[in-house]
Amino acid sequence: VAKRTxxxxxxxAEKEFERGxxxxxxxxxxxxxxxxxxxxxxxxxxxxxxxxxxxxxxEALARWNRxxxxxxxxxxxxxxxxxxxxxxxxxxxxxxxxxxxxxxxHATYGSCVPVAVNVSPLQLLDPRFPQLVEQxxxxxxxxxxxxxxEITESSAVQNLDQTVAQVAQLRALGVHVAMxxxxxxxxxxxxxxxxxxxxxxxxxxxxxxxxxxxxxxxVRAICQLAQALHLHVVAEGVExxxxxxxxxxxxxxxxxxxxxxxxxSPHDAGQWLAQHTEHHTVIT
Ligand code: C2E
Ligand code: MG
Ligand code: MG
Ligand code: MG
Numbered sequence: 713v714a715k716r717t718x719x720x721x722x723x724x725a726e727k728e729f730e731r732g733x734x735x736x737x738x739x740x741x742x743x744x745x746x747x748x749x750x751x752x753x754x755x756x757x758x759x760x761x762x763x764x765x766x767x768x769x770x771e772a773l774a775r776w777n778r779x780x781x782x783x784x785x786x787x788x789x790x791x792x793x794x795x796x797x798x799x800x801x802x803x804x805x806x807x808x809x810x811x812x813x814x815x816x817x818h819a820t821y822g823s824c825v826p827v828a829v830n831v832s833p834l835q836l837l838d839p840r841f842p843q844l845v846e847q848x849x850x851x852x853x854x855x856x857x858x859x860x861x862e863i864t865e866s867s868a869v870q871n872l873d874q875t876v877a878q879v880a881q882l883r884a885l886g887v888h889v890a891m892x893x894x895x896x897x898x899x900x901x902x903x904x905x906x907x908x909x910x911x912x913x914x915x916x917x918x919x920x921x922x923x924x925x926x927x928x929x930x931v932r933a934i935c936q937l938a939q940a941l942h943l944h945v946v947a948e949g950v951e952x953x954x955x956x957x958x959x960x961x962x963x964x965x966x967x968x969x970x971x972x973x974x975x976x977s978p979h980d981a982g983q984w985l986a987q988h989t990e991h992h993t994v995i996t
Contacts, residue, residue, distance in 0.1 A: 740796040742778065743789065747801055752776050754809050755975035756827070758984055759946055759968040762960040767988040769826040769860065771968065772810045773975045774802075794834055803835040807848045813978055814859070815852040821985050828860035828890060833867035837874055842881040849887075856886030860911070863889060865897030868907060879907055890946070895934060905941060912938055914964065916949025923958035935963025 746752060756770040776784045793799040810829045818824050835841055849856055861882060868875040868891075879889050890911035891899070895918045904912070914934055921927040931947070938945045947959035950969030959967060976984070 736792075736796060739792045740798065743793055743796060743798050743802070746776060746778060747798065747805055750805075751778065752802060752805055752809075754806060754813065754978070756813075756978065756981035757968060757975040758973045758981070759828075759966045760972050762947075762956070762964055762967050767825055767984055768966050769828060770981055771828045771830075771862070771975075772806070772813075773830070774806055775975075790832060794832055799832050799834050800838060803832060804844060804848075807845065808851070811848045811852040811854050811859070814854045816978075817982060817985055818854070818858075820982065823988075824858055825985065825988065826858050826860050826888065828862050828888075830862045830892065831864075833864060833870060836861075836863050836867045836878055837871060841878060842885060845882065845887060846885055849885075857888070860888040860890055862892040862913065864892050865894070865899040868903055869898050872903060872906065876906055876908075879909065883908065893948070895930075901937065904937070904943075909943060911944040911946060913946040913948050913968075914959075916969075919947045919949050919955055919959060919969075920951075922955040922962075928958055928962055931959060931962040931964065939963065 753775045754772040755775050756772055758767050759769045759771065760766060761768050774786045774790065776786070776789050778784050790799070790802075793802045807829055810827050814824060814827050831841075838844075845859070845861070848854075849859060863875075863879070882889055888910040889907075890913055891904070891907070891909050892913050893915040894912040896915040912934070914931060918927065918930060918934075922931065935945050944966065945964045946966040946968055947955075947964040948968055950956050950959060950967045950971045952971060955969075956967055956971055973984070
């Protein structure tokens with residue numbers, strides 16, 4: 713241990729470092745134990761057709777009820793998993809859970825809707841990721857069209873060529889790929905063209921100010937661009953009917969947000985699916 717001179721910034725910096733690393737070690741141990749004990753679960757938030765209100769798909773959102781601490785925000789534990797190198801293990805656990813859930817819904821309700829799983833940039837850029845996805849589908853006998861992967865702009869911004877290649881491989885598998893939180897990051901319009909995604913999800917930050925005229929203009933412009941590139945558009949974080957109507961009129965095909973449902977337990981999401989299936993049976 714280096715000699716310290718009390719009161720100098722050196723001492724302060726070293727303390728900061730020590731505190732930081734011990735936190736990281738604790739976080740790593742807690743995450744690792746949580747993964748091993750199966751403490752991570754998924755909640756499922758419906759997305760609905762902007763015109764009919766029918767259920768179109770679910771987004772799977774990670775949940776961690778850490779014993780003794782309570783619910784930890786996914787923003788926190790996903791970031792911690794990324795910092796500690798545990799995101800691959802956690803991401804796989806969640807991917808397998810989502811596929812198991814799709815298979816179970818298929819078995820229970822006969823019909824199904826796609827489920828979207830969030831993917832961290834570190835997971836996406838792992839060269840083995842497409843094989844993992846293929847394996848997860850195969851292990852559960854799930855056809856690829858039932859799985860969507862939500863990727864973030866930061867993957868593409870950090871490494872466009874690799875992201876393009878990974879997305880191409882995932883497309884070739886038959887899974888759908890969506891860009892999450894669109895409009896908040898640094899994605900260029902050219903990047904959107906190059907990536908060849910299926911869907912973009914407009915970030916809540918752009919949906920929240922609707923129906924303010926300038927926001928309508930921005931959302932409409934995104935929808936027009938998406939249409940030209942043959943991309944579906946989902947509006948995220950829809951909380952009011954005024955926002956829903958403005959998003960729909962601006963061209964968003966699907967809506968997601970507390971107005972329709974909060975992220976649901978697998979059981980409650982199954983109820984949505986059952987109603988959807990009934991609805992479907994009546995129409996056809
Ligand atoms: P996201 O993928 O953009 O998910 C949307 C977030 O907005 C979710 O927060 C959802 O609960 C919340 N939300 C949905 N509708 C509304 C609404 O109407 N109003 C408001 N205020 N919020 C709404 P959540 O579940 O806390 O997740 C936060 C973020 O954590 C996610 O943002 C995603 O980036 C990340 N995340 C969650 N689960 C996973 C996962 O399994 N893997 C990875 N890599 N990231 C995940
Ligand atoms: Mg998402
Ligand atoms: Mg999002
Ligand atoms: Mg978001």
